[in-house]
Amino acid sequence: MKKYILKRIVYLLVTLLVIMTATFFLMHSLPGTPFDEDKISRLSAEQQRQIYAAYGLDQPVYIQYFKYLANVFRGDFGTSTLYSGQPVAGILAARIVPSALVGIQAVLAGLAVGLILGVVAAYRHNTPLDYLTMVISVLGISVPNFVVAALLQYFFGLKWRLLPVAYWESYASSILPSLALSFGVIAQIARFVRTEMLTVLQQDYILTAKAKGLSPAKILVRHALRNSLLPVITILGAITVNVLTGSLAVESIYGVPGIGSLFVDTIKANDYSTILGLTVFYSAFYVVVILIIDILYCVIDPRIRLAPAKE
Amino acid sequence: MESFFSASERGRNNKEFRNFTGNAAVQKWGQKMSLLEVSDLRISLRTHDDAVRAVRGVSFSLEPKETLAIVGESGSGKSMTVKGIMKLLPKTGRIESGKIVLDGRDITRCSERRMRRLNGSEISMIFQDPMTSLNPTMTVGKQIMEVLREHEKMSRPAMKARTLELLGLVGISYPEKRFSQYPHQLSGGMRQRVVIAMALACNPKVLVADEPTTALDVTIQAQILDLMKSLQSRISTSIILITHNLGVVANIADKVAVMYGGKIVESGTVEEIFYGAQHPYTLGLIASIPKIHGGSAELKAIPGTPPDLTDPPKGCPFAPRCEKAMKVCRLIPPEDTRITATHRSACWLQHPLARRAAGKEGNHE
Amino acid sequence: MQGMELTEDLFVPAEAGAGEREKIARPTRSGFQDAWIRLKRNKGAVVALVLLLALVVLAFLGPSFTRFDYYTTDYGAIFQPPNAVHWFGTDKFGRDEWSRVWYGTRISLLIAVVAAALDLLVGVTYGSVSALLGGMADAVMQRVIEVLIGIPNLIIVILLMMVMPAGIGTLIIAMSISGWANMARLVRAEILKLKNQEFVLAARLLGTPDRRIILRHLIPNTMGVIVINTMFTIPSAIFTEAFLSFIGIGLQEPKASLGVLINSGFQVINSHVFLLFVPAAVIVLIMVCFSILGDGLRDAFDPQMRT
Numbered sequence: 001m002k003k004y005i006l007k008r009i010v011y012l013l014v015t016l017l018v019i020m021t022a023t024f025f026l027m028h029s030l031p032g033t034p035f036d037e038d039k040i041s042r043l044s045a046e047q048q049r050q051i052y053a054a055y056g057l058d059q060p061v062y063i064q065y066f067k068y069l070a071n072v073f074r075g076d077f078g079t080s081t082l083y084s085g086q087p088v089a090g091i092l093a094a095r096i097v098p099s100a101l102v103g104i105q106a107v108l109a110g111l112a113v114g115l116i117l118g119v120v121a122a123y124r125h126n127t128p129l130d131y132l133t134m135v136i137s138v139l140g141i142s143v144p145n146f147v148v149a150a151l152l153q154y155f156f157g158l159k160w161r162l163l164p165v166a167y168w169e170s171y172a173s174s175i176l177p178s179l180a181l182s183f184g185v186i187a188q189i190a191r192f193v194r195t196e197m198l199t200v201l202q203q204d205y206i207l208t209a210k211a212k213g214l215s216p217a218k219i220l221v222r223h224a225l226r227n228s229l230l231p232v233i234t235i236l237g238a239i240t241v242n243v244l245t246g247s248l249a250v251e252s253i254y255g256v257p258g259i260g261s262l263f264v265d266t267i268k269a270n271d272y273s274t275i276l277g278l279t280v281f282y283s284a285f286y287v288v289v290i291l292i293i294d295i296l297y298c299v300i301d302p303r304i305r306l307a308p309a310k311e
Numbered sequence: 312m313e314s315f316f317s318a319s320e321r322g323r324n325n326k327e328f329r330n331f332t333g334n335a336a337v338q339k340w341g342q343k344m345s346l347l348e349v350s351d352l353r354i355s356l357r358t359h360d361d362a363v364r365a366v367r368g369v370s371f372s373l374e375p376k377e378t379l380a381i382v383g384e385s386g387s388g389k390s391m392t393v394k395g396i397m398k399l400l401p402k403t404g405r406i407e408s409g410k411i412v413l414d415g416r417d418i419t420r421c422s423e424r425r426m427r428r429l430n431g432s433e434i435s436m437i438f439q440d441p442m443t444s445l446n447p448t449m450t451v452g453k454q455i456m457e458v459l460r461e462h463e464k465m466s467r468p469a470m471k472a473r474t475l476e477l478l479g480l481v482g483i484s485y486p487e488k489r490f491s492q493y494p495h496q497l498s499g500g501m502r503q504r505v506v507i508a509m510a511l512a513c514n515p516k517v518l519v520a521d522e523p524t525t526a527l528d529v530t531i532q533a534q535i536l537d538l539m540k541s542l543q544s545r546i547s548t549s550i551i552l553i554t555h556n557l558g559v560v561a562n563i564a565d566k567v568a569v570m571y572g573g574k575i576v577e578s579g580t581v582e583e584i585f586y587g588a589q590h591p592y593t594l595g596l597i598a599s600i601p602k603i604h605g606g607s608a609e610l611k612a613i614p615g616t617p618p619d620l621t622d623p624p625k626g627c628p629f630a631p632r633c634e635k636a637m638k639v640c641r642l643i644p645p646e647d648t649r650i651t652a653t654h655r656s657a658c659w660l661q662h663p664l665a666r667r668a669a670g671k672e673g674n675h676e
Numbered sequence: 677m678q679g680m681e682l683t684e685d686l687f688v689p690a691e692a693g694a695g696e697r698e699k700i701a702r703p704t705r706s707g708f709q710d711a712w713i714r715l716k717r718n719k720g721a722v723v724a725l726v727l728l729l730a731l732v733v734l735a736f737l738g739p740s741f742t743r744f745d746y747y748t749t750d751y752g753a754i755f756q757p758p759n760a761v762h763w764f765g766t767d768k769f770g771r772d773e774w775s776r777v778w779y780g781t782r783i784s785l786l787i788a789v790v791a792a793a794l795d796l797l798v799g800v801t802y803g804s805v806s807a808l809l810g811g812m813a814d815a816v817m818q819r820v821i822e823v824l825i826g827i828p829n830l831i832i833v834i835l836l837m838m839v840m841p842a843g844i845g846t847l848i849i850a851m852s853i854s855g856w857a858n859m860a861r862l863v864r865a866e867i868l869k870l871k872n873q874e875f876v877l878a879a880r881l882l883g884t885p886d887r888r889i890i891l892r893h894l895i896p897n898t899m900g901v902i903v904i905n906t907m908f909t910i911p912s913a914i915f916t917e918a919f920l921s922f923i924g925i926g927l928q929e930p931k932a933s934l935g936v937l938i939n940s941g942f943q944v945i946n947s948h949v950f951l952l953f954v955p956a957a958v959i960v961l962i963m964v965c966f967s968i969l970g971d972g973l974r975d976a977f978d979p980q981m982r983t
Binding site for chain 3 (some may be wrong): 012014018026142153248268279282283290
Binding site for chain 2 (some may be wrong): 203204205207208209210211212213214215218222223226227230301302303306
């Protein structure tokens, strides 16, 4: 198993490198500069050259690339042009907390509700409760997260005035964004758990448990749950992606000062360094999460953890 | 001129004849009660549009310390019969009619809760594939202890001791090590031993084994069968063995019931079936056993396929495939002919009228 | 049971109904026919299919139902709520929302379908070549896919969008570039699975040339996977386009797509919510139908779910 982990870490690094390289060269093949054209043109040629040099934009591309890589290893992502002069790493660090709060809340709430719905739906297969769960699940997956966010904002914020919608003021400001993001999570997990549970309930060992005289409750808790919940870990990766990408829209809509809204703003403003930094951050985050999930799964499933028998 | 019916009436009156009717009349006559008595059991599986009549009037009995083998092809109803006895039918399954008496108690219509108390303690069942019959995420020891925890009042250390004892009983070496291992860490034969240990943990009176060796290698098959036989005498359990493999039957059974199309077509002791089979289906099964010594090089098969039980044939279920089928076979389901006290066959060929018709033909030649 | 009397003449051998033994109870059906029949039984999927077709028809013919088109402005009639003249109301420039919504749907659908088609083309080719070549080539191609999948889709799309000139074509290319990896992986897995199955071995033993094996055996059996995956790629593409347009990176005014329309509606959420509701409802409807249809197809193609 250790070989497997090592292999995965190598992949992680390779992927990161590819992303950073691709992003870097993409950025630098863009026409135009990150600077405001008419403001720059008012400066003298000498001043322009100085500004360029300050941002390191005067050197050949490949040198900039290696310098960039070296900087990244030191944790220095350059400075932002949109937020003039502030180090990118600093901006990132400041904005992580709101995003983390909203994101983690969404995932946890989504997990809890989704699990319960899925289990109940499987147990009451083909009853109204099952169909209701399926409906919720389909809606949750189909309705785009930004639509959910917009609708939630309209109903809870504007029409009924229950929760804050615009500024990041108190904890309550995180409720609606988390709620909006959690719909997708609930839907995916409920559907997955339901399918897993239905499969598990068909298995022979459930019949064995019944033949042993166990009550349905005990069978559910001791045999069915453990085997159906384990695989949920495998879709946590997909869920992470959804929450990450969803956060771009949701944070913009609700004015959450997080990484998602930062990404959107800097893309519109062509703030190269920040975009680069954010891309690296997102990719690294995603890849690390996947790695953790894989390792976790190896550890928890006894079939993988312990080697199979030799006859 | 004997009529068939009076012969059977006389059979019913005969006290020697005990084994294969489920009539309440038998009990009235003060017979010794069998351990398990199944009378005219009918089970169907209901889906939206169809009903599959899986078991169509099965009757048999099981004595203490006896091994009954139920033999048949897939779809003959053998699994459904025993699952019906233990109330382990799928959601669509239903016992339409009949009677099941276990140890003097009528359990035909008993509640699921009552059945749960019996399952695992008085009557237990093992299934075909040991890999999928065991929970892959629970240790072997825990799974065995679960049965004890459910039915016996024992302290934890006592349960663990008993579990280790059981593991040793079924021939697993290093029981302490195996106790905390997971099913996938054991070989196929060992897993089936664990399953047997689980089933016998509470000393049940009846052990039902649904094709216990089909998923195992041939050499392991023999070991498992030997194990079951030796355990039977040690623990005084009766065994119902379900199989499609006659070779297995010869090894360990006392009585045999051959099922086809949801009915028992022939039943008797092992010797009677193997050496004196009467029903064409049984004869076909025996003939299709490959013989190493002598015999032709060609494998004999029974041509055709089993009947569609959503629309069962009107007469004998085997008639469409039977070479000796007569007109009556397709029209009326055959009645049991009692060949000896223990040997019965449900075939019109054994009916006196058939013998007479054959006799006439013989005279013409 | 005792309906008939037992007479001697019944006990003569019956005519051998040889055909009866081998009688097959139900008629045979091909794989696709079987899947189609099963799909039809799934009422939800049928409804979804019908709705979807209706939406597609509306997307192309909808604007012609009224006398307005999607771009003509009318400053005297701005922000009208839905009424008898303008069925969906008007937007901030007085343009007819009905026409705009259906025009936008058309754009969104076109983008999604073309992107999915490209995705399919590249993915299927890459996946099948990889599976059929096997060995070293396959291993290398697989590594590439794994790295690509490790990168979040959206990032690739966003970066590409920034680099290439803005427009529909760019959007389509960007979305396909990020999407084909998944299809390639699925196709490869399916072909590998099929390649090793016994019916392929049997075909080889019978002397079937490779080309025939590929065409007659491998590809038809892979179709199921391809169709199902496409059923999910299209809504995914619709979502991606709408998402990007919504946050301002995809299409923008004056071009109209569902994402752009939802964004415009969102801008005026305080006052004219209907401009948000209508395109939102349309996109939700489309996504839901695809989802149900996709699930139905997946169940229909699954050989283990025969009733």
